[in-house]
Amino acid sequence: MAHVHAIDAETERWSMLLPAISADHRVFGKPRGNGKRAGPDQRLGFACHRRAIPRALDEPLSIVGFEPVTTRPEATHHITAFGCDAGAESLPETFFGATCAVWAFAVNKENAGPGGKKAPCRVMIYAYDKGASGFRTPEGTAVKVGKGTGITHVVYQVHYLVPMEEAVPINPWADSSGIVFEIARGEAHRSRPKSLGVMAAMHTRMQLPTGEAKLPFSYTVGPFRDRLAPDFEAGAGEVTLVAAHLHGHHMLKRYETGLIRGGKQEPFGVIPAYRGYGPDQSFHPLPLGVDNAGASVTMGPDDVMYITCTFDTSDAGGDWVDYGVAHGAEMCGQILYYHPFASKAEAGGDGGAGRLVRPEPTSGEDRDNDLYNVFFNQTDILTEGVEQDMVEGAAHALAGASQFIVN
Numbered sequence: 456m457a458h459v460h461a462i463d464a465e466t467e468r469w470s471m472l473l474p475a476i477s478a479d480h481r482v483f484g485k486p487r488g489n490g491k492r493a494g495p496d497q498r499l500g501f502a503c504h505r506r507a508i509p510r511a512l513d514e515p516l517s518i519v520g521f522e523p524v525t526t527r528p529e530a531t532h533h534i535t536a537f538g539c540d541a542g543a544e545s546l547p548e549t550f551f552g553a554t555c556a557v558w559a560f561a562v563n564k565e566n567a568g569p570g571g572k573k574a575p576c577r578v579m580i581y582a583y584d585k586g587a588s589g590f591r592t593p594e595g596t597a598v599k600v601g602k603g604t605g606i607t608h609v610v611y612q613v614h615y616l617v618p619m620e621e622a623v624p625i626n627p628w629a630d631s632s633g634i635v636f637e638i639a640r641g642e643a644h645r646s647r648p649k650s651l652g653v654m655a656a657m658h659t660r661m662q663l664p665t666g667e668a669k670l671p672f673s674y675t676v677g678p679f680r681d682r683l684a685p686d687f688e689a690g691a692g693e694v695t696l697v698a699a700h701l702h703g704h705h706m707l708k709r710y711e712t713g714l715i716r717g718g719k720q721e722p723f724g725v726i727p728a729y730r731g732y733g734p735d736q737s738f739h740p741l742p743l744g745v746d747n748a749g750a751s752v753t754m755g756p757d758d759v760m761y762i763t764c765t766f767d768t769s770d771a772g773g774d775w776v777d778y779g780v781a782h783g784a785e786m787c788g789q790i791l792y793y794h795p796f797a798s799k800a801e802a803g804g805d806g807g808a809g810r811l812v813r814p815e816p817t818s819g820e821d822r823d824n825d826l827y828n829v830f831f832n833q834t835d836i837l838t839e840g841v842e843q844d845m846v847e848g849a850a851h852a853l854a855g856a857s858q859f860i861v862n
Contacts, residue, residue, distance in 0.1 A: 459509050465643035471506050471609060472524055472633035474549065478502070479627035481551040482615060498617040498625065499781050503555035503610060504633065505543045508600055510640060511607040512541075517597030517644040520637030521590045523583035526630045532616040532780070534583040536634055537561060537826075538598075538606035540800075540810045542575030546610065560610055561824045576610050577811055577827050579653045581634065582790055584702060586733035593697055593740070596794055597639065597647040605800035605811030609636075619782055651697070652686065652796025654679075655829045656762060657788030661778040665771040669708075672787055673763040675715065676830040680756035682814050685797035687756045696752040698738040698792040699724045704785050705731040706776065709765035712789055714758045723752040724789075738792065754793070762787060 458470045476482075482500035510516060525531040539560070546560055553559065564572040580598050581590065592598065600606040613632050617625055639647065656676045663670055680687070686694050701710040707729045713722035725744030729735055741752045754760075764787035768776050776785050800809030813827040820831075 462637070463643075465641040466519075466637065466639045467509070469509055469636045469638055470524075470633070471504070471611070471636065472631045473502060473504050473613065475629045475631050476502060476549060477627045478615065478625070478630045483617075483625050497623060498615075498619070498621070500551075500615045500625075501556045502549065502551055502613045502615070502630070503546075503560075504549050504613075505539070505546050505608060505610040506548075507541075507544075507608050508606075508636075509638070511601040514602050514640055515599065515604065515644060516601035517639040517647050518580070518600060518636050519592050519597050519639050519647065520635075521581045521583075522635040522637075523587070523589060523632075524635060525632045527628065527632075528585070530615050530617045530621075531632055532585050532614045534611055534613050534632065534634060535579060536581040536609055536611040537576040538578045538580045538600060538811070539576035539608040539610050540605055541607055542573070542810075543608040543610055545575070555612055558612070558824050558826075561826050563825045573810060574825050575608070577813065577825065578606070579655055579790070579826060579828060580606075580609070581653075582655075582700065583634070584700065584732070584736035587700070587736035587738075588734065590698070590738045591637075592647070592651055592792070595647055596649040596651050596697065596792075597644070598652075599650040599796070599798050600638075601640075603800055603809075604798040605809050606798065609634075614780060616780070616782065649794040650796045650798055651792045651794050652798075653828050654683075654696075654791045654793060655788070655826075656760065657786065657829070657831060658762075659778050659831055661785065661787055663706075663766055663768050663771075663776040663785060665768045665774060665776060667766070667768045670766045670768055671763055672766065673761060674787075675759050675761045677759040678757045679754070679830075682816070682827070682830075683756070684814055685799070686793075686795055689795040689797050693753045693755050694793045694795065696723065696741050696754060696791050696793045699741055699743060700736065700738045700790040701726055701729075701743075702736065702786055702788050702790070703729060703731070703764055703766075706766045706768055706771065706785050707731065707764055707787070708767050710787075711763045713761055714754060715761055716758060720761060738790075741791075762789060 460468045482502050560576045561574050563574050658674045710726045710729050711722055712724045722745050723742045801812045
């Protein structure tokens with residue numbers, strides 16, 4: 456279900472919502488051996504939806520606002536939106552199962568060389584997590600889509616996690632969750648010349664020992680000289696970080712991120728008393744929770760980003776808390792908006808509108824999809840209380856999804 460409502464002559468609200476799907480065995484069912492799905496017999500599920508962005512084939516556009524819509528807020532864990540080319544038309548309009556759960560639309564085919572098949576969705580453009588507010592881009596900035604950008608479509612994934620107090624099988628409901636985008640064109644588009652991109656980082660092999668009241672977990676990603684090369688070139692050697700969504704679940708008690716320069720950690724985002732689901736899941740202007748409030752946060756091609764999450768696993772059951780998307784799992788990751796983001800389409804491509812061209816992830820990088828702007832598992836920083844073999848021996852707890860999912 457998609458509706459467009461004019462705000463003024465050059466700005467529209469585009470409601471991209473699920474078409475009142477039944478949240479039934481297609482969402483919550485477990486796979487049977489015969490390829491069919493049984494259920495709904497679990498609390499975790501996924502639904503995906505794709506649409507063409509209105510006017511995107513004909514003119515350049517600016518997304519200036521993202522407003523999440525949830526039919527059942529208590530059961531909707533996240534909504535992650537991806538910018539895609541016209542190749543997304545090959546996907547069903549609404550789809551379920553593994554293709555949705557593991558972001559198959561963001562994975563290149565094995566033969567994706569010259570003339571091979573590239574994934575239609577190569578960038579994340581927005582994510583909602585349970586309890587977060589919507590996001591408006593700062594003045595002068597926007598997520599650029601439409602003609603010339605290689606982004607003409609949106610695919611989003613809704614991750615459902617029904618509360619533990621609800622019995623299984625889940626009682627299906629009609630769900631119309633999704634996102635309302637505020638889109639500018641014409642002079643309203645041109646008045647926001649700074650193109651926003653997303654950088655997402657996650658450690659998908661995190662494993663935490665239980666019984667610890669104050670347990671730090673740290674890792675680094677970067678430097679970004681190669682993957683963000685077009686952006687550093689457009690920004691005269693640096694990019695500016697403008698907003699951050701710092702993410703974990705109910706066991707996360709403190710979050711800190713920053714840059715390592717000259718061997719010194721320089722924090723730019725700190726939530727000292729993290730409260731789990733709710734307002735802390737929102738995008739916050741940067742810098743956050745540090746002394747240099749009001750100063751711009753810039754990053755160069757040789758800077759390394761660090762992330763430190765402090766958990767309380769005192770009340771967790773078993774021996775370990777795993778990374779994952781189900782009840783009892785945890786996360787330590789973030790999504791940042793920055794500018795400039797060089798969004799440029801190659802000539803031709805699916806639908807004649809071209810594909811977004813960016814430096815490809817290399818075969819040596821630890822990743823499980825082909826998104827241009829997601830960074831995984833690069834380096835562990837050993838901290839007190841975290842064993843050296845924590846990551847090497849970690850068992851993945853993805854509960855039906857085998858890749859990084861911002862939830």
